[in-house]
Amino acid sequence: MAFLQSPKTLYIGLMSGTSLDGVDGALAWFPAPGSREPAHTLATAYVPFSTALRGNLMALQSTGANEIHREALAANALGQHYAECVAQLLAQAQVEAGAVRAIGVHGQTIRHQPELGYTRQCNNPALLAELTGIDVVADFRSRDIAAGGQGAPLVPAFHQALFADPDETRVLANIGGISNISILNSHSVNQVIGFDTGPGNVLMDAWCAQHVGQAYDAQGAWAASGAVIPELLRALRDEPFFTLAPPKSTGRDLFHPEWLAAKLTAFENSAAVDVQATLSAFTANTLADAIASYAADVNAIYVCGGGAYNADLMDRLQEALRVRLQTAQVRSTEALGVAPNHVEALAFAWLAQRFSERLAGNLAQVTGARGARILGALYPAR
Numbered sequence: 001m002a003f004l005q006s007p008k009t010l011y012i013g014l015m016s017g018t019s020l021d022g023v024d025g026a027l028a029w030f031p032a033p034g035s036r037e038p039a040h041t042l043a044t045a046y047v048p049f050s051t052a053l054r055g056n057l058m059a060l061q062s063t064g065a066n067e068i069h070r071e072a073l074a075a076n077a078l079g080q081h082y083a084e085c086v087a088q089l090l091a092q093a094q095v096e097a098g099a100v101r102a103i104g105v106h107g108q109t110i111r112h113q114p115e116l117g118y119t120r121q122c123n124n125p126a127l128l129a130e131l132t133g134i135d136v137v138a139d140f141r142s143r144d145i146a147a148g149g150q151g152a153p154l155v156p157a158f159h160q161a162l163f164a165d166p167d168e169t170r171v172l173a174n175i176g177g178i179s180n181i182s183i184l185n186s187h188s189v190n191q192v193i194g195f196d197t198g199p200g201n202v203l204m205d206a207w208c209a210q211h212v213g214q215a216y217d218a219q220g221a222w223a224a225s226g227a228v229i230p231e232l233l234r235a236l237r238d239e240p241f242f243t244l245a246p247p248k249s250t251g252r253d254l255f256h257p258e259w260l261a262a263k264l265t266a267f268e269n270s271a272a273v274d275v276q277a278t279l280s281a282f283t284a285n286t287l288a289d290a291i292a293s294y295a296a297d298v299n300a301i302y303v304c305g306g307g308a309y310n311a312d313l314m315d316r317l318q319e320a321l322r323v324r325l326q327t328a329q330v331r332s333t334e335a336l337g338v339a340p341n342h343v344e345a346l347a348f349a350w351l352a353q354r355f356s357e358r359l360a361g362n363l364a365q366v367t368g369a370r371g372a373r374i375l376g377a378l379y380p381a382r
Contacts, residue, residue, distance in 0.1 A: 010042070011356075012089060012134070013349030014082050014105040018177020018202055018251060019306055020057050021215065022048035025085035026345035027093050027100070030353050039162060039350075042095065044342050045088035053077045060110045060122065061252045071110065071122055078108060079127035086132045102135045103128065104352030104376070112251045114150045118142075125379040137352045137376040144362045149369030152249035156182035156194030157363045158347040163336055168299040171291055172333070173317075174344065175307025177202035178251055179287050183295040194366040195246035197290040198239075199255045200307050204279045206257045211272040220312025226277030232267050236282045242289070247368030280313050281320075288320035296325065304333045308340035351375060 009029055016023045025045045031037035049057070056074045060067065082105055090097060107123030125138035141151030159172040159182040172182040179200035185191035201216065208217045217223055241250055264275070291298060301321065307313050318330040333340050354361040360372035 010095065010100045011349040011352045012086055012100055012103040013345040013347060013352065014085060014103060015344040015348055016049075016078070016081075016106070016108050017305075017344065018109065018200070019205060019216075020049065020054050020108070020177070021306075022046055023081050023085045024341055024345040025082075025089050026342050026349055027089040027095065028346055028349045030350060033354075033357055033359055039346075041338070041342065041346065043089045043092040044339070044345070045085050045092065046341070047081050047085045047088070049081065050077075053081070057108055057110070057122065061256070074108075075122050075124040076127060078122060079124040079131065082128050083131035086128075086134070097133045100134050102137050102352040102356050102378075103132065104137050104140070104348035104350075104355070106140060106348050107138060109251060112141075112152070112249065112253055114145050114152075114249060117145060119145055119151045125377075129379045129381045133381050135381050136379040137355045138379065139377045140348070140351055140361065140375040142377075143373045143375050144367050144369045147369040147371065147373050149362065149364070149367035150247050150249040151367065153180040153182070153194050153196060153366065154351065154362060154375070155180070155344065155347045156184075156192050156366050157361060158350045159194075160184050160192045161350065162338075162346070163302065163333075169295060169297050171295050171298050171301045172343075173287060173291070173301055173303045174305045175200040175283065175287070175303060175310075175313070176305040176344070177205070178255070179283060179305075179307070180249075181287070181290055181295075183291075183298070192363055192366065193246065193294055194363065195290070196249045196251075198242060198250065198286040199279075199283055200305065201283070201310070202252060202255055203257075203260050204276060204283070207260070207272070207276055207279060210257075211276075216306070217276060217310070217312075220280060220310040222273060223276045223280040224312040226271065226273035226275075228281045229267060229270055229274050229278045232263070232270065232275070232278045233281055233285070235263050235266070236278070237286065242286060246294075247366060249367075280310075281316055283307070284313060284316035284320045287317055288324055291321065291328070292324035298325065298328050301328055301330045302333045302336055303330060304338070304340040304343035306341065308332045308334075
């Protein structure tokens, strides 16, 4: 691989998302900005969260006693998990740490309130730099929010760089805990549209954990065995967020178990499996609504994130889009050569490159910022 002969051309991306299941990592080579060469993924890794860390991070999603202390300890534990993921990536690719220019690490979002001018990701990038001996770039969202933006989603610029096609309009739908879409223009990054569409897996996972004792509904098999409750589906969709025009972003601050419980007060006698089926339909329909409203000419929808592995959800999304757009086809990003669970980690490796080259990482028309901004803060290894 000739591209490895150039020093300091490799980047690592680390992502732990709203689903709170673990760390996805990717080691990648990106061409110089403006080059037409393809990117290369050298290694990928996954490090699951311990039960204790997942519980601590979940508890930090809402207010509680001694939060500052508990968040600091969780950040230290996250740093250890991130470092383990980096070690696995380097070993798998047989690459020395010195060949990596920077690690891009998002951290674990515990508050996201851009309308109040802040976002908080649990993270200890200084510890990660110390443990790995590699420069770390973190805190990607704050600069965009300081410029009046939502700080999210940040992946549309990466989606355009990696997945845009000159012959068709494509939608990249990321279904993690929260769902977001990137509408990729075939000609110009300045015309890319992207925003959060609402819940992805977050409510389904919580309901499954409560009633089945599993962290998630594997393949959507439980949801597939239930029946959608039309009145509940309408109640779930009757949320002001869905009528807002982009730029917009959301998270567990809005869509959490208490929000769902309030919606369920009129449906207390409903079977748990039917609620799960309705939550799957809820994610599919709100995604389809957003795509139909802003990408009526789309040729193909490519899904990444954990939702891409949920067969029931993918089927419901295809059917919801068939009703609205008829010809649009739903596929996994595997069809584009990238596994669905690797896309976001690669995005943060790319954002680390953008920071290192002092290039903007946001799209102002996506986030609502006053302009393009260099995103991130550097924690040097030495």
